[in-house]
Amino acid sequence: MKKNGKISNAVIRRLPRYLRMLEELSVNDVQRVSSKELSEKTGYTASQIRQDLNHFGGFGQQGYGYNVEDLRREIEKILGLTHEYRLVIVGCGRLGRAIANFNYTYNRSFPVVGMFDVNPELIGKTINGVQVAHVDTLPGFLESGEVDIGVICVTKEAAEGVADVLIRGKVRGIWNFAPWDLTEAAGIPVENVHLSDGLQSLVFYINHNEK
Amino acid sequence: MKKNGKISNAVIRRLPRYLRMLEELSVNDVQRVSSKELSEKTGYTASQIRQDLNHFGGFGQQGYGYNVEDLRREIEKILGLTHEYRLVIVGCGRLGRAIANFNYTYNRSFPVVGMFDVNPELIGKTINGVQVAHVDTLPGFLESGEVDIGVICVTKEAAEGVADVLIRGKVRGIWNFAPWDLTEAAGIPVENVHLSDGLQSLVFYINHNEK
Numbered sequence: 001m002k003k004n005g006k007i008s009n010a011v012i013r014r015l016p017r018y019l020r021m022l023e024e025l026s027v028n029d030v031q032r033v034s035s036k037e038l039s040e041k042t043g044y045t046a047s048q049i050r051q052d053l054n055h056f057g058g059f060g061q062q063g064y065g066y067n068v069e070d071l072r073r074e075i076e077k078i079l080g081l082t083h084e085y086r087l088v089i090v091g092c093g094r095l096g097r098a099i100a101n102f103n104y105t106y107n108r109s110f111p112v113v114g115m116f117d118v119n120p121e122l123i124g125k126t127i128n129g130v131q132v133a134h135v136d137t138l139p140g141f142l143e144s145g146e147v148d149i150g151v152i153c154v155t156k157e158a159a160e161g162v163a164d165v166l167i168r169g170k171v172r173g174i175w176n177f178a179p180w181d182l183t184e185a186a187g188i189p190v191e192n193v194h195l196s197d198g199l200q201s202l203v204f205y206i207n208h209n210e211k
Numbered sequence: 212m213k214k215n216g217k218i219s220n221a222v223i224r225r226l227p228r229y230l231r232m233l234e235e236l237s238v239n240d241v242q243r244v245s246s247k248e249l250s251e252k253t254g255y256t257a258s259q260i261r262q263d264l265n266h267f268g269g270f271g272q273q274g275y276g277y278n279v280e281d282l283r284r285e286i287e288k289i290l291g292l293t294h295e296y297r298l299v300i301v302g303c304g305r306l307g308r309a310i311a312n313f314n315y316t317y318n319r320s321f322p323v324v325g326m327f328d329v330n331p332e333l334i335g336k337t338i339n340g341v342q343v344a345h346v347d348t349l350p351g352f353l354e355s356g357e358v359d360i361g362v363i364c365v366t367k368e369a370a371e372g373v374a375d376v377l378i379r380g381k382v383r384g385i386w387n388f389a390p391w392d393l394t395e396a397a398g399i400p401v402e403n404v405h406l407s408d409g410l411q412s413l414v415f416y417i418n419h420n421e422k
Contacts, residue, residue: 012415016408020392041392079411080418094312098305099406106367106390107407149413156317173417175410179317181231181252189416191409195310196318197227198402199386200290202360204223205400206384207291 022072034065088114091153104128142169152176233283245276299325302364315339353380
């Protein structure tokens with residue numbers, strides 16, 4: 001595997017997609033796959049796929065393609081998905097609970113170890129085995145050092161304060177769903193999810209599809 | 212504005228981000244902005260921003276920058292955000308309700324006009340003013356022709372069947388949150404949202420940030 005410095009963000013963004021395709025092939029007992037087949041499944045061109053995967057040593061063989069299991073394991077290793085990452089979810093409204101549920105169902109290597117809110121109606125409730133606690137107890141909870149990623153599911157107004165607590169509590173990264181851009185000035189990696197961005201792009205394609 | 216054919220998908224993907232920045236500037240009564248300032252806010256380079264915005268006629272002026280209101284209106288026009296798009300949400304579990312809520316709070320130009328599920332405990336409940344109906348009534352509801360976008364929030368297993376109903380019902384586009392890739396073979400634009408992709412990229416950055 002080449003050093004990270006040479007891998008562009010665009011490639012990193014495509015790896016989870018390759019991984020999903022490979023997991024699906026693996027479940028269906030497919031043992032090898034060509035860049036052409038991966039192209040049909042992902043929508044990227046075969047040459048782009050070969051170029052992307054060459055970054056990591058090039059395990060494709062002319063006339064054979066890629067070994068599904070080897071490639072899957074290699075991408076998992078590159079991304080760092082070889083072990084678990086523990087999440088806390090701050091904000092247990094519908095979105096926070098949806099994320100908890102999604103992770104519980106489809107994403108077992110990202111266990112949710114804590115859930116926090118300020119709403120007395122939610123505090124004490126158990127969601128997929130985790131009891132919602134008051135957000136005031138979050139700093140103490142983080143002191144355990146057992147949290148890898150903080151997930152922000154609060155309102156735009158509350159988001160910055162929550163981010164501060166998570167950063168001071170030394171989480172390793174933040175997954176932010178609040179409609180507000182957390183900058184990486186924090187010194188830790190941040191993934192800002194803007195649901196409406198995708199919806200707006202969709203609208204563009206709808207209008208241009210119909211012209 | 213140049214013709215769509217020349218605008219790459221990557222540019223289209225960046226427009227919603229520019230729009231968010233411009234809306235924020237607009238709320239704060241900022242009247243003009245330079246590509247350098249937009250660069251600091253978005254993380255894209257100033258030259259990339261100028262290049263992106265030049266696609267649409269180039270309203271930037273040397274030494275002045277961009278007029279915030281003009282640029283915001285122009286991007287809205289390009290994306291097609293000058294009028295409303297009506298959504299139906301299929302699957303009213305936590306995720307479907309989170310999307311409904313998110314749209315209701317932050318995305319008022321995408322009104323949810325119908326919500327559908329199979330769960331008897333959810334049917335009849337009212338969510339942000341919309342009553343959840345049985346999914347069997349969805350084909351009839353779509354016949355009204357008043358639905359623009361179908362939002363899929365069901366399980367992986369149920370997703371394909373729901374997509375079929377939406378496509379036969381002639382929605383104009385699909386926003387898919389099921390962990391499964393709906394292909395564009397459907398003949399209409401599709402936006403597949405894979406929440407875990409972002410989480411996996413985040414893990415990569417976490418591991419490489421700490422090296």
